[in-house]
Amino acid sequence: MSANLREPGGEASSRVTRQMHVMGEAARRAARRMAAAEPGEKNAALFAIAEALTEQQDAILAANARDIREARGKLDAAAIERLELNAARIERMAEGVRQVAALADPIGSITDLNFRPSGIQVGRMRVPLGVVGIIYESRPNVTADAAALCLKSGNAAILRGGSESAHSNQAIAAAVARGLTDAGLPREAVQVVETTDREAVGAMLAMPQYIDVIVPRGGKGLIEFVADNARMPVIKHLDGVCHVYIDESADRDKAIAIAVNAKTQRYGTCNTMETLLVAESVARSILEPLAHDLLQAGVTLRGCEATRKLLGPEIQPATDEDWAAEYLAPTLAVRIVPDMHAAIDHIERWGSHHTDAIVTENVTRARAFIRAVDSASVMVNASTRFADGFEYGLGAEIGISTDKLHARGPVGLEGLTSQKYVVFGDGHVR
Amino acid sequence: MSANLREPGGEASSRVTRQMHVMGEAARRAARRMAAAEPGEKNAALFAIAEALTEQQDAILAANARDIREARGKLDAAAIERLELNAARIERMAEGVRQVAALADPIGSITDLNFRPSGIQVGRMRVPLGVVGIIYESRPNVTADAAALCLKSGNAAILRGGSESAHSNQAIAAAVARGLTDAGLPREAVQVVETTDREAVGAMLAMPQYIDVIVPRGGKGLIEFVADNARMPVIKHLDGVCHVYIDESADRDKAIAIAVNAKTQRYGTCNTMETLLVAESVARSILEPLAHDLLQAGVTLRGCEATRKLLGPEIQPATDEDWAAEYLAPTLAVRIVPDMHAAIDHIERWGSHHTDAIVTENVTRARAFIRAVDSASVMVNASTRFADGFEYGLGAEIGISTDKLHARGPVGLEGLTSQKYVVFGDGHVR
Numbered sequence: 001m002s003a004n005l006r007e008p009g010g011e012a013s014s015r016v017t018r019q020m021h022v023m024g025e026a027a028r029r030a031a032r033r034m035a036a037a038e039p040g041e042k043n044a045a046l047f048a049i050a051e052a053l054t055e056q057q058d059a060i061l062a063a064n065a066r067d068i069r070e071a072r073g074k075l076d077a078a079a080i081e082r083l084e085l086n087a088a089r090i091e092r093m094a095e096g097v098r099q100v101a102a103l104a105d106p107i108g109s110i111t112d113l114n115f116r117p118s119g120i121q122v123g124r125m126r127v128p129l130g131v132v133g134i135i136y137e138s139r140p141n142v143t144a145d146a147a148a149l150c151l152k153s154g155n156a157a158i159l160r161g162g163s164e165s166a167h168s169n170q171a172i173a174a175a176v177a178r179g180l181t182d183a184g185l186p187r188e189a190v191q192v193v194e195t196t197d198r199e200a201v202g203a204m205l206a207m208p209q210y211i212d213v214i215v216p217r218g219g220k221g222l223i224e225f226v227a228d229n230a231r232m233p234v235i236k237h238l239d240g241v242c243h244v245y246i247d248e249s250a251d252r253d254k255a256i257a258i259a260v261n262a263k264t265q266r267y268g269t270c271n272t273m274e275t276l277l278v279a280e281s282v283a284r285s286i287l288e289p290l291a292h293d294l295l296q297a298g299v300t301l302r303g304c305e306a307t308r309k310l311l312g313p314e315i316q317p318a319t320d321e322d323w324a325a326e327y328l329a330p331t332l333a334v335r336i337v338p339d340m341h342a343a344i345d346h347i348e349r350w351g352s353h354h355t356d357a358i359v360t361e362n363v364t365r366a367r368a369f370i371r372a373v374d375s376a377s378v379m380v381n382a383s384t385r386f387a388d389g390f391e392y393g394l395g396a397e398i399g400i401s402t403d404k405l406h407a408r409g410p411v412g413l414e415g416l417t418s419q420k421y422v423v424f425g426d427g428h429v430r
Numbered sequence: 431m432s433a434n435l436r437e438p439g440g441e442a443s444s445r446v447t448r449q450m451h452v453m454g455e456a457a458r459r460a461a462r463r464m465a466a467a468e469p470g471e472k473n474a475a476l477f478a479i480a481e482a483l484t485e486q487q488d489a490i491l492a493a494n495a496r497d498i499r500e501a502r503g504k505l506d507a508a509a510i511e512r513l514e515l516n517a518a519r520i521e522r523m524a525e526g527v528r529q530v531a532a533l534a535d536p537i538g539s540i541t542d543l544n545f546r547p548s549g550i551q552v553g554r555m556r557v558p559l560g561v562v563g564i565i566y567e568s569r570p571n572v573t574a575d576a577a578a579l580c581l582k583s584g585n586a587a588i589l590r591g592g593s594e595s596a597h598s599n600q601a602i603a604a605a606v607a608r609g610l611t612d613a614g615l616p617r618e619a620v621q622v623v624e625t626t627d628r629e630a631v632g633a634m635l636a637m638p639q640y641i642d643v644i645v646p647r648g649g650k651g652l653i654e655f656v657a658d659n660a661r662m663p664v665i666k667h668l669d670g671v672c673h674v675y676i677d678e679s680a681d682r683d684k685a686i687a688i689a690v691n692a693k694t695q696r697y698g699t700c701n702t703m704e705t706l707l708v709a710e711s712v713a714r715s716i717l718e719p720l721a722h723d724l725l726q727a728g729v730t731l732r733g734c735e736a737t738r739k740l741l742g743p744e745i746q747p748a749t750d751e752d753w754a755a756e757y758l759a760p761t762l763a764v765r766i767v768p769d770m771h772a773a774i775d776h777i778e779r780w781g782s783h784h785t786d787a788i789v790t791e792n793v794t795r796a797r798a799f800i801r802a803v804d805s806a807s808v809m810v811n812a813s814t815r816f817a818d819g820f821e822y823g824l825g826a827e828i829g830i831s832t833d834k835l836h837a838r839g840p841v842g843l844e845g846l847t848s849q850k851y852v853v854f855g856d857g858h859v860r
Contacts, residue, residue, distance in 0.1 A: 035804070036801065116823055125808075258857060261859035370852055371555075372465075376850055377850065377852075378851070379854075381856055382550050382853050386548070391860075393552060405835065405836040406835040409851040418834040420808060421806060428688075429688055
């Protein structure tokens with residue numbers, strides 16, 4: 001759980017582990033320089049990285065073609081689509097890096113600086129975390145995105161991408177390194193692990209002396225592995241079992257629009273609705289037409305008994321497995337509940353504390369729902385799909401957290417920082 | 431590292447572990463009620479607890495006398511002194527609980543509620559963490575202090591005190607339970623572990639499904655054990671190797687006053703200075719008279735070679751062990767350094783990132799020191815002894831953290847809370 005400074009056991013470390021330690025030491029040194037970097041230096045590096053990405057487009061596309069060639073037959077079409085780069089995608093990557101440059105620099109900001117009765121002034125200064133480790137799967141754009149966010153927040157980064165995008169990642173890493181050195185910052189500020197040996201991941205997770213926080217991005221298997229094995233803090237979310245509850249005072253049109261959007265706008269995202277809860281008294285007036293729209297959109301419904309009674313026996317019965325399911329697919333669990341309290345109980349029991357919404361015109365129940373539901377994002381009359389760093393105004397997102405400590409919900413630059421206390425006196429003693 | 435919801439392995443759990451699970455389930459239930467408690471209800475409970483502590487003074491003193499009787503011969507005089515209660519100490523405990531009632535209620539506070547381009551409003555609401563576990567050693571007043579802080583911040587608490595104060599803790603727990611029930615809140619909101627079996631600690635650390643965060647308070651052995659074994663986040667600091675650096679532009683009188691205070695005001699606290707760093711150019715003018723004052727106060731100095739050359743060979747030579755030492759005693763390591771950069775390098779290499787101070791009249795170096803030193807508290811012209819929740823205006827302190835994530839430095843009510851996102855729309859979809 002907590003950072004432990006002892007070296008990993010006495011056993012002779014392998015070559016890969018030794019390599020990772022060398023990267024770790026270099027990252028630690030670079031982190032100190034990055035923490036002291038001026039906003040202008042960091043922005044110059046970001047613009048230089050964006051430029052290098054465009055300039056080195058041919059090399060990046062060639063590397064990507066090699067990844068794609070090697071992936072054929074091993075990955076399915078959707079995975080290959082995620083892996084694939086083209087000129088437009090590289091330009092979008094560069095634009096993303098420029099957007100991070102445009103964000104306010106969080107580092108060094110001092111807040112709440114107040115005089116205390118003793119005469120000292122006490123405030124809090126925002127500082128980088130140090131070295132951020134990011135372990136991710138196929139999409140190579142994460143290499144540029146994550147590098148930009150870590151750089152802007154004054155951290156050093158060690159990035160470990162999926163083996164299927166290894167060549168693309170190294171080509172992008174070359175552009176990042178070029179931008180850093182052009183701006184006079186250490187290229188070790190962003191290191192992309194070269195080896196595709198799985199041992200490198202284990203070594204990263206076992207070096208809290210070099211890595212302050214790990215962010216896993218990818219499928220549930222990866223996130224679970226990282227969470228179970230990391231010896232440093234992890235910023236992560238495991239599941240997105242998100243709910244929309246349609247209250248007895250819901251506006252019919254809003255309820256239908258929100259539920260349809262929350263389910264069908266994208267099926268594979270963590271903020272997609274997976275269970276719909278409907279107050280008994282509006283089941284006929286709202287659930288009936290809503291179910292029609294959802295079925296039209298190609299969504300399979302699995303309902304509780306009351307739902308099946310209302311919608312017909314062709315709706316499959318929902319079991320406990322459905323209440324717990326993150327389908328990431330055009331399937332939706334539907335339950336009719338007596339009232340809001342039953343909906344909240346359902347969410348507390350089966351939800352994953354990611355994002356849950358109520359649709360209601362009743363202000364008292366809206367307040368109560370917001371207060372009682374213990375999720376990273378709680379919404380009134382809005383689609384769960386809004387739970388996203390860009391939509392929340394964080395500018396960019398390194399991930400989403402369903403943990404309670406440190407960062408909760410979409411994690412932007414601030415989640416890659418910490419605050420220290422600063423104290424100013426004039427010879428004050430106790 | 432991360433909360434893991436699986437039950438501990440398949441082995442048959444023992445009676446103690448089963449008891450702890452029963453407490454954990456009760457705490458989870460109570461936490462939901464506490465999260466919804468109104469400020470007035472929580473304050474009523476705090477005042478009722480303070481009253482019960484005073485009313486039940488005789489029972490508490492009798493229990494304490496029993497602890498003291500059993501401790502004789504087993505604990506040294508200082509430990510017995512820490513254990514001992516009297517009418518004044520109980521009154522101070524009650525007063526502490528009333529002071530917590532007077533603090534602003536952090537729960538439910540919504541900040542940064544802004545409209546986004548999409549039309550939704552996004553803000554952050556402060557919420558309790560859930561269930562806080564506190565594992566502590568001899569001082570029985572921690573039982574009342576910790577109960578009050580957890581209660582005010584809307585959490586449930588499971589408290590495990592030292593076996594030497596078991597009777598006192600149970601008597602205080604009875605007063606806390608009385609206060610809770612008088613105010614209509616569940617008595618399970620604060621549970622004090624009854625058994626003195628060490629297995630109870632292991633069971634607590636292995637139940638992340640019931641305990642959201644653990645705060646160990648006590649000696650280094652306890653904290654290390656908790657940090658190494660907890661399966662949930664830990665708020666802790668291991669070492670307080672605090673530095674005062676006397677810069678070449680230091681005011682002589684302020685430097686002497688601050689260094690003497692930082693070392694001698696209390697020897698056994700984590701924010702006591704353990705190493706003094708002095709710029710070469712002011713060693714003669716400041717270190718010489720300062721050393722005189724420190725020796726007068728009964729402090730043993732261990733110096734670098736330059737220090738011994740200046741102060742005389744009767745000063746013991748300092749080794750690497752001294753630079754790393756948290757003496758918690760009237761001993762001080764002293765090093766003469768060429769300049770501030772060398773001082774910062776020393777602090778980064780040997781310090782524990784707890785509290786470090788510079789004494790200087792030079793604003794440029796003050797700014798640079800504040801920026802570069804990566805410690806929970808960084809000070810200019812003030813004694814390290816100020817690193818304390820009360821001095822910082824937190825009202826009370828549950829502990830001090832030298833970790834970077836979540837809470838850093840003195841941890842008050844806010845460190846026992848988290849923030850969730852709240853989103854308000856009017857039928858908004860993406």
